[in-house]
Amino acid sequence: MASIEDVARETGVSTATVSRALRGLSSVAEPTRARVQRVAKQLGYVPSAAATSLATGRTRAVGLVTPHVSRWFFAVCIETVEAAMRSHGYDVLLIILPPGQRTEPGPLAALPPDRPRLESELLRKRVDATVILSLRLGDDEVAMLHGLGRTAVYLGPPVPGLRTVGVDDVEVGRLATRHLVELGHRRLRFLGGSADERDWAPQLRRYLGFRGTLTRAGLSEAAPMVDCDLTVEEGRRIGRRLVAEGGIATGLVCCSDELALGVIHELRAAGVRVPQDVSVIGVDDHPFAELSGLTTVAQPVAEQAEIAARWLVEVLAPPGRGPAADGAAVLPVEQLPVSLVRRGTTASPGT
Amino acid sequence: MASIEDVARETGVSTATVSRALRGLSSVAEPTRARVQRVAKQLGYVPSAAATSLATGRTRAVGLVTPHVSRWFFAVCIETVEAAMRSHGYDVLLIILPPGQRTEPGPLAALPPDRPRLESELLRKRVDATVILSLRLGDDEVAMLHGLGRTAVYLGPPVPGLRTVGVDDVEVGRLATRHLVELGHRRLRFLGGSADERDWAPQLRRYLGFRGTLTRAGLSEAAPMVDCDLTVEEGRRIGRRLVAEGGIATGLVCCSDELALGVIHELRAAGVRVPQDVSVIGVDDHPFAELSGLTTVAQPVAEQAEIAARWLVEVLAPPGRGPAADGAAVLPVEQLPVSLVRRGTTASPGT
DNA sequence: CTGTTAGCGCATTCAG
DNA sequence: CTGAATGCGCTAACAG
Numbered sequence: 001m002a003s004i005e006d007v008a009r010e011t012g013v014s015t016a017t018v019s020r021a022l023r024g025l026s027s028v029a030e031p032t033r034a035r036v037q038r039v040a041k042q043l044g045y046v047p048s049a050a051a052t053s054l055a056t057g058r059t060r061a062v063g064l065v066t067p068h069v070s071r072w073f074f075a076v077c078i079e080t081v082e083a084a085m086r087s088h089g090y091d092v093l094l095i096i097l098p099p100g101q102r103t104e105p106g107p108l109a110a111l112p113p114d115r116p117r118l119e120s121e122l123l124r125k126r127v128d129a130t131v132i133l134s135l136r137l138g139d140d141e142v143a144m145l146h147g148l149g150r151t152a153v154y155l156g157p158p159v160p161g162l163r164t165v166g167v168d169d170v171e172v173g174r175l176a177t178r179h180l181v182e183l184g185h186r187r188l189r190f191l192g193g194s195a196d197e198r199d200w201a202p203q204l205r206r207y208l209g210f211r212g213t214l215t216r217a218g219l220s221e222a223a224p225m226v227d228c229d230l231t232v233e234e235g236r237r238i239g240r241r242l243v244a245e246g247g248i249a250t251g252l253v254c255c256s257d258e259l260a261l262g263v264i265h266e267l268r269a270a271g272v273r274v275p276q277d278v279s280v281i282g283v284d285d286h287p288f289a290e291l292s293g294l295t296t297v298a299q300p301v302a303e304q305a306e307i308a309a310r311w312l313v314e315v316l317a318p319p320g321r322g323p324a325a326d327g328a329a330v331l332p333v334e335q336l337p338v339s340l341v342r343r344g345t346t347a348s349p350g351t
Numbered sequence: 352m353a354s355i356e357d358v359a360r361e362t363g364v365s366t367a368t369v370s371r372a373l374r375g376l377s378s379v380a381e382p383t384r385a386r387v388q389r390v391a392k393q394l395g396y397v398p399s400a401a402a403t404s405l406a407t408g409r410t411r412a413v414g415l416v417t418p419h420v421s422r423w424f425f426a427v428c429i430e431t432v433e434a435a436m437r438s439h440g441y442d443v444l445l446i447i448l449p450p451g452q453r454t455e456p457g458p459l460a461a462l463p464p465d466r467p468r469l470e471s472e473l474l475r476k477r478v479d480a481t482v483i484l485s486l487r488l489g490d491d492e493v494a495m496l497h498g499l500g501r502t503a504v505y506l507g508p509p510v511p512g513l514r515t516v517g518v519d520d521v522e523v524g525r526l527a528t529r530h531l532v533e534l535g536h537r538r539l540r541f542l543g544g545s546a547d548e549r550d551w552a553p554q555l556r557r558y559l560g561f562r563g564t565l566t567r568a569g570l571s572e573a574a575p576m577v578d579c580d581l582t583v584e585e586g587r588r589i590g591r592r593l594v595a596e597g598g599i600a601t602g603l604v605c606c607s608d609e610l611a612l613g614v615i616h617e618l619r620a621a622g623v624r625v626p627q628d629v630s631v632i633g634v635d636d637h638p639f640a641e642l643s644g645l646t647t648v649a650q651p652v653a654e655q656a657e658i659a660a661r662w663l664v665e666v667l668a669p670p671g672r673g674p675a676a677d678g679a680a681v682l683p684v685e686q687l688p689v690s691l692v693r694r695g696t697t698a699s700p701g702t
Numbered sequence: 703c704t705g706t707t708a709g710c711g712c713a714t715t716c717a718g
Numbered sequence: 719c720t721g722a723a724t725g726c727g728c729t730a731a732c733a734g
Contacts, residue, residue, distance in 0.1 A: 003726095003727060003728090004727065004728065005727080005728095013704075013705085014704070014705045014706075015705095015727085015728075015729095016704075016705065016706080016728095016729080016730085017703090017704060017705075019728065019729060019730095020703095020704090020729095023729090027703060027704085028703070028704085029703060029704090032703085032704085044471070044498075046471060046472050046476055047476070047727080047728070048405070048476040048726085048727050048728070049401075049410075049476050049477045050400075050401045050402075050404040050405040050410065050476065050726085050727075050728090051401075051405055051710090051726070051727035051728040051729085052727080052728060052729075053401040053710090053728095054399070054401040054402055054405055054709095054710045054711065054712090054726090054727080054728070054729090055709085055710055055727080055728045055729040055730075056710085056728085056729060056730090057710075059401065061444075064445070068430075069420065069426045069427075069429045069430045069433075070423060070426035070427055070430055072421060075420045075421035075426050076420075076421055078420045078445070079419075079420045079421055079447060082420075082445055082446075082447045083447065086446075086447075091444055091446075091477065092444065092445045092446075093412075093442055093443065093444060093445070094415070094429070094433055094443045094444070094445040095433075095437075095442075095443075096430060096433045096434065096437075120395070120397060121397050125397055125398070125399040125400050125401065125711095126400045126442065147395075232638040232639070232642065233638065261639070261642060262642070265642045287583045287584070288583070288612070288639050291583065291612060291613070291616045291643075292642075292643075354710095354711060354712085355711065355712060356711080356712095364720075364721085365720065365721045365722075366711090366712075366713090366721090367712095367713080367714080367720075367721060367722080368719090368720060368721075370712065370713060370714085371713090371719095371720090374713090378719060378720085379719070379720085380719060380720090383719085383720085398711080398712070399710085399711050399712070401710080401711075401712090402710070402711030402712040402713090402726090403711080403712060403713075404712095404726090405710090405711080405712075405713095405725090405726045405727065405728090406711080406712045406713040406714075406725080406726055407712085407713065407714090407726085408726075476727095
């Protein structure tokens with residue numbers, strides 16, 4: 001509970017000097033600084049974050065907005081961003097915005113109405129900047145982020161007006177689909193797409209890659225895209241539904257490894273052989289994908305998060321009068337490469 | 352960027368009235384309150400968290416300290432605590448404290464020296480309370496938490512002096528071990544225990560249950576306990592080592608499902624049959640445990656996190672003059688039940 | 703190099 | 719019911 005005043009009194013200097021000494025400003029005599037530091041430590045003094053941010057206008061905290069924690073992709077992003085920001089002295093405020101339920105598998109619809117909105121109250125005055133993980137943002141939320149005047153980085157497909165880092169999701173869809181087509185599959189279906197109409201919505205882009213590849217091969221999708229969360233539980237639900245419906249496509253492109261593994265489990269439980277009867281491919285390259293022999297499109301997860309964090313740090317710590325920051329050098333969008341990982345859940349049909 | 356003063360000026364009242372009106376204090380005329388609220392919304396006014404906490408001494412934020420995010424158990428805890436605290440108006444500061452490397456499999460050792468410490472700077476003045484997830488705390492850290500004077504809840508085995516919620520980890524070890532013993536196994540080994548000497552260390556308690564059960568059955572462990580992280584990667588590393596060492600025990604008790612699944616994968620890759628040659632049991636009941644047919648000791652994860660969050664809310668929101676809080680009714684320790692889930696990775700030896 | 707003086711934006715006395 | 723004044727703890731000019 002010691003305050004700066006206690007330290008000042010005990011040391012015999014002014015609070016201003018204490019403040020300077022403790023922050024390492026060069027304008028303090030070494031002996032003075034040493035004395036201040038000793039007293040501060042002895043008193044267990046820690047500056048009040050509230051007072052500091054009120055005085056400076058900076059909070060030394062960033063917001064981290066995510067729709068999930070227990071999905072591997074997001075967990076790794078969170079770990080990476082937290083470590084990077086903390087190593088630069090920033091605290092991380094975790095804000096979970098569940099995606100909400102959606103009505104499916106109907107036609108392209110708007111965002112689920114029950115999803116909590118990204119309110120400005122969540123962010124403003126509490127953080128200096130924000131990183132948003134692959135959330136399906138509403139137009140109003142994008143507008144709010146712009147209006148806020150705070151730096152925001154989006155990890156996912158390019159969002160108009162937001163600086164983004166991610167992978168080429170259209171290419172992700174293409175890679176997965178082409179792999180199945182080349183194996184000889186003709187009846188393909190896409191699972192975990194998004195019914196979101198905005199063309200930068202993460203999963204929609206993968207779906208576009210899927211559709212494009214089919215078209216180029218003279219095919220059309222065997223059944224409508226399934227809009228669902230990309231979790232094991234959803235995968236199991238969808239898997240059971242596919243079995244019940246019967247007449248399954250021979251190739252399933254799943255938007256995440258968790259989804260794929262859930263689907264495969266239910267398929268096999270019902271006697272459908274994978275990959276002999278049905279081929280399944282995922283996205284991410286989850287640790288369990290390797291254990292399970294799941295074919296997948298791998299993406300660099302930690303790398304994306306690191307780039308996002310680096311951007312934040314750069315923006316928050318104005319370069320110390322170096323060569324003037326070349327605005328043109330700051331690309332608004334960075335895309336990392338993805339790659340196909342062939343394993344045991346895909347094969348030529350009728351093998 | 353609107354401040355309370357802007358709202359006051361625009362509404363034609365004092366800042367004090369604005370403050371009262373917006374916080375719903377009863378001492379404001381209804382028409383006045385309505386006007387203030389309208390103006391505030393129109394101006395997009397949001398109170399500054401820094402100013403509020405400087406004035407009130409409360410931050411409306413809690414710290415959430417965890418050693419992992421991508422391990423399922425912790426991810427679920429994080430999601431649950433965040434949701435609970437946010438629904439009560441609290442922000443959540445995420446603090447990841449990696450467990451650090453340890454020297455193994457030597458004799459009981461102290462905490463790994465390279466682990467970042469839980470410094471008071473991380474918490475003090477920034478949060479009103481803290482929940483700590485199953486971290487291997489050092490004695491100095493426990494002392495610091497006490498000295499801080501802030502409420503802290505520990506999710507894990509009972510820590511002296513801290514309010515805790517968890518499961519009976521000794522019983523977890525017992526259940527798993529007894530299952531294998533009853534199947535007829537005589538050469539058992541424990542993986543993922545902790546070389547931490549403090550008897551409340553999470554994994555050590557499971558190990559104690561393991562040892563106790565063996566002793567009661569007239570057995571002793573087939574080989575020294577392995578001290579490692581409870582991840583898939585560690586499981587694979589340990590699995591390869593077991594194969595290389597040869598002469599594997601016929602029963603392996605693993606401290607987490609992730610660890611168990613990693614071990615099993617490497618065992619099978621090397622031609623060791625599970626469960627015919629070696630039985631493996633995990634802990635947690637991870638979603639992938641069911642998919643993989645892993646026998647495990649299930650624990651209620653979200654429930655533990657909910658109880659922890661509820662305690663925090665209770666302490667932070669002093670009951671409004673209800674019946675005086677009965678100190679005796681506040682149990683310092685709560686334990687939730689665990690249960691054995693038999694699946695396909697355990698069987699009688701030589702089956 | 704160091705001390706003095708103002709606020710940062712809000713909640714809270716205490717008067718009215 | 720409302721307003722004016724005070725202070726939360728710190729940093730940032732501005733003097734010295």
